[in-house]
Amino acid sequence: MRYIDCGLMDYRRALTLQERLAAAIFEGREEETLLLGEHPSVYTIGRGGQLANRLDPSLAVERINRGGDITWHGPGQLVGYPLLDLARRGRDLHRWIDFLEELLIKTLHEFGVQGDRRPKARGVWTEQGKIAFIGVGVRRWITMHGFSLNVSPDLRAFDPIRPCGLARCPVTSMVAEGLGTVSVAEVKPCLRSCFDQLVRLKMFEGQ
Template sequence: MQVVHCGRMDYAAALETQERLAAAVAAGTAPETLLLLEHPAVYTIGRGGDATHLLDPLTELRRVNRGGDITWHGPGQLVGYPIVLLGRRGRDLHQWLRLLEELLIRTLAEFALPAERRPGLTGVWCERGKIGFIGVGVRRWVSLHGFSLNVCPDLAAFNSIVPCGLPSCPVTSMAAAISPAPAPEAVAGVLGRLFPALLDERLPLVPAPPAS
């Protein structure tokens, strides 16, 4: 498992990087990888999402091959793209989603910010509202896309959408709950430290079948 801190990366470039890595991981020519980065401002929507949840029709919306509805990415929001060989880690998408939620909950706990799941929903909430977002895709049982965590973004960006397709869903950030707010780089360091051990704890890698 390698953790790569990419800094600020354009959404299209990050998607191309994910797809290239996913093909290499599936072929056994690259290690499982967690990409950690921030994007310039962009609105994306999952393959089955409702485009009417974009409240400003003049705003560009990018439809991508992941689950989930509409969300925003931008400066101050930390994004994680785990490229993981789920084909040798149980092939259980439900457990994969719960693992990503647990990763965000444990990360926030390291900054003394309690967070939780909500029954029947995907993502992570704290007292002020939704703070962690998850939308995944899978190709050849290799994971794509992943999670985002609001560290210190401009929350006004969420006023142009129905976040995750949930009406009246308050959205918050670490900066709204912690003073002084941590830098995204500090949060990325914690995520990168916690993820490999949590992955092996919850979805241990099984040996590859012998070549025939």
């Protein structure tokens, strides 16, 4: 498993990188990879998302090939794009999304934040609102897209949308949960460690 720290990377550039790596992993030319980083401010919407969830019609939105509805990415939010070969790991998308939720819950726990699942609302929640978002896709059973975790973003960036298409979807962050000045740079190594542990336990080959 390879890890790449993308730093602050333009969204479209990150998507192009994912597409190149997914093709190479499928062909056996690259190893499975986890990309971690941040994006300049951008709104994206999944293939089945509704533009009506963009409350400001003038808002520029990137339509992309992932599940889920509209969301925001920007500075202070950790994004993760795992590229794994699910053909070797059970070909089960529901299990994959469960894995990502568990990864985020475990990472938050390491910082003393209680994250939970909610029925019919994928992602991770606290009592104050949604703190982590999941939107996945696969190409020839290579996973693409992934998750975003609100570490220290300006939460007002979510005001012009209905996050995930939910009419009542308060959002929160690790800082809003009382963690003071925690940064994306501090969270990255913890999340990577949790990923290492869980991928061995939950996503081993042939299961």
